[in-house]
Amino acid sequence: MAVYDDREAYIPYRRSDLIDLCISDGRLSIDQQTTFREFCDILSAYYHFQFHSYLETIKYNFEPFNPDPVTKVVHQPNPEEVQQMEAELIVAVTEVLERANYIPLTQEFLQRAFKVKSLIDLKTDIDFNEFEQIVFYYRGDITQTIKTKRWFWHKEVELDILKQIFVFLRFKDATYFEEKDVDISKLKFIPGKAYVYYYQNVPKPDLEFLFPNIKTSMTWKDRLLLGVPAIGAAIPLLLKVAPQMLLIIGVIGFLTLGRPVDIAALRADADTVKDLAPLLLAVLSLLITLGGFSFQQYAKYQNKKIKFQKDVTDTLFFRNIASNTSALSTLIDFAEEEETKEILLVYYHLLTSDRPLTPEELDDQVEEWMDEKFGTKIDFDIQGPLNNLANIRGDFTQADHLVEDQPLLSLDEQNRCRLLPLEQSKQVIDYVWDNAFGN
Template sequence: MTTDPPREAFIPYPRKDIIKLCLSDGHLTDETAKEFAAFCEILTAFYHFKFHSTLDTIKENYRVFNPNAEIQPLYETSLQDYEAMGRSLMQAFKRTLDQANYYPVPEATIQQALNSRTLINLKTDVDFNDFEQVLCYCRGDINQTIKTKKFFFWEAEQTVDILERLVLLIQFKGERYFQAKEKQTKRKRGQAERKFVPGKMYVYFYKNIPKFDLDLLFPNVKTSMTLRDQLMLAVPAIGAAIPVLLKALPNILILVAAILLTLNAGSALESIDVEEEQARNIMPVLVATLTFVIALGGFGVKQYSQYKNKKIKFQKDVTDTLFFNNLANNASVFQMLVDIAEEEECKEIILVYYHLLTSAEPLTPQALDAKVEKWMVEKTGTAINFDIAGPLKNLQGLRGYVGGVEKPLMDYDDQGRCRLLSLKDSMAVLDYLWDNAFDYSEG
């Protein structure tokens, strides 16, 4: 039995393609189609202007938290301003993520990742006390079947729970916290060794991340081998150590005998089957010591090399995940997410406006939602969980003067059904909004 993947609000098609679908649907006359295309163009330009303001707000408030900032401020930021900027940044970014149809990753999922492994077989530990705040959003929770290497050249198929897009924002606690922590553990670490700056925000944007490998994305993650990998190193090591010890046993006994003679315990030589003359002769003792040290050292170097090679392989797996699946870091993440949010908002408004415009009868929000979802399946074969509340709220918020009377693009009648302005009046409202985007007129 197969189950359909959960539907999401994200519309996986370009805005211009959505407009083309509406224009080719056959419900608009040639004249109306031209007006609708012009409406979409002006609406898109207005929202581009609107989201440019959002991006400016985010960039301005992020500058004091940016670990890679190149431009130094002329004026020092007060503690009060610092906290206010942090709040404004988080509010604007959360709103942007919501508009981009991303949703929060449950904390339980992150915790579960610490105890589960998908593609990278590592034991991990993340100290969440190091963080002032953590924000984790995603889109596209899907199952994907991939081939993984098990033993030597044998491959096996594995079904993995994948997050198609993931946004992670982390703010580290301040310098005092880490100084106190290092004092408590009696280990001082410089900023270069930490690889992060206390108090700063680190933002990451990834694609196709296994849900239960989320822990590897945290910059303070500590990795170690699993019990299985430890046994795979330890068992061969024990097997290889036994012949070395057996071969070195006679030399070990001579060393023990020499030590016993030094401690005036010559009577014990009989119990270890070593002649007193052998133990008193310094050359056999030195040869025995050197042989034992070389054998033990060679064995130790070989085992350490195997451990280092295993560790390097693990680090490469983690690096590949972070490098090849990384889309953006820090300030560039905001630019990408604002662009996505702008596209999603415009697509949703255009779909709602088109279906209200072409509907033969007034529609309630519930009926409109169902109609858009059905239309998307018919036209694209994609099932989405359309977010009807957002675009309706946006259409209500777009207000302008038509014939001297202020009107919204959409409101509701007495029965709670959606009521839309005509295309001509809608264009007049958008024209009013553009004319009043900047008001520099003197009193």
């Protein structure tokens, strides 16, 4: 059994497509094809029922941390109960993520990703101390070449992209922010609540934009692009206005003191006062020009800011699959699908093998089959589906005799996988499904 550093256990195909491919593979007889499909349907229904209990546990424990609840709470949990619910929530979510073949992203990995320049040219800052819990997982890591515009030419850039990302972020309580003199009403999140997101096709350098507490501002380059032209255009205007402003100050001094101000630059007399009206009009015109220019620069800044906000919104909105409760439900669907696919692949290859296989041989065979049929290289997780098949136990009838409590799969003394025949397997899964609601 080979071990790979550049492969994932994730199977990027639908369960229904895998079932169809197994049936069309030509290794099952017509009668077997019908029975195999029925077996797959019942097995899928059974695991849907199994994962529903996960969903109920997660939904119940998520309620105190839900930022947008749609139901009212009858019993408000005390702090000890909230702490226990959070612990159970994290355990359940993490277990489901791993069963869905997701890979954890550490805070160290995130920090390294943040240092890579994003295509969204923004200065960003995230305070990780504001979080009580961070659960960050991904599935699917690819490299994609895209074209970006740089001034007057286009440039091809290779981006590392994560296909699916699950994010669970629980903020610290309001006390933490109050102690830091933070105005809670201005926060973009609710302290003490948890925010859950599902994203797709996110470049690694853009991971920082997935955090609700991100602070963005213009880079020094953008500030210079706005500031330098503004200063350059403002200097001639100020030089043109300065003499008139000095003269006006001198006139005000003459009217106040009744005599010329004894400063050369501010000297004004009675004749100057007579010509004040046209002077004021000229200065007013210059001030309007200066004000118009200032407004123009401010408008440029606001437009730039709006463009940045749009870029961030596009990054989040068009890549978001689900949020909060719906994200948790989506996670359950993905885990149920992934686990069922693994079991079906293992069952099919044991069923059609001309000899008993060891777990290592079976693992290699599934990986080779996926590569041959789809051109997809995976690092198949063999132990999980073997355990699941061994744990599915039930009764079946053979030659008019009832055989009780038999597993679908067992290992012999040579550590080879022994599978029940297809007809008996269907009877066992039928038995398990019929008794599922009574257990």
